[in-house]
Amino acid sequence: MPRSIPDWVITERRRIGDRIRAARLYANLTQEAVAMATGIDRASVNRIEQGHQSATLDTLLLIADAIGVPLADLVRE
Template identity: 60%
Template sequence: MPPYAPPPDWVLARRRAVGERIRGARAAKRLSQEALAERAGLDRQAINRIELRHQSPVLDNLIRIAAALNVPLADLVR
């Protein structure tokens, strides 16, 4: 598959699910996107793009987000 090909639908569905889990965990902790971003060492726009599935998060950022939310990484990507 060429590197410029759009991801298949099942990948987009999983990306959406990860974003929804991050948003849900953030809401459960009553954190704003800005507060989560600050805790994770990211910018608010990065959190927004991940939650809205406009960006695939790199593993390092997922690890930072999980730590900032104090949840296991597996809970975000199951």
């Protein structure tokens, strides 16, 4: 039986998604542009930004690089 994810983890995942979206928009990039630069499909980029999908560390590194920001900017408050 899979263990449930605590609410605080889901909340933080949404906050990280919000930071990714804000950084992407500040860089004037579309989800499609980030998807193409990372090799991740656009729907996954959208789900990560919405907090509906958990991103691996590798994926977060690729997204940060595509946007042109340090990873810490996306995960630190």
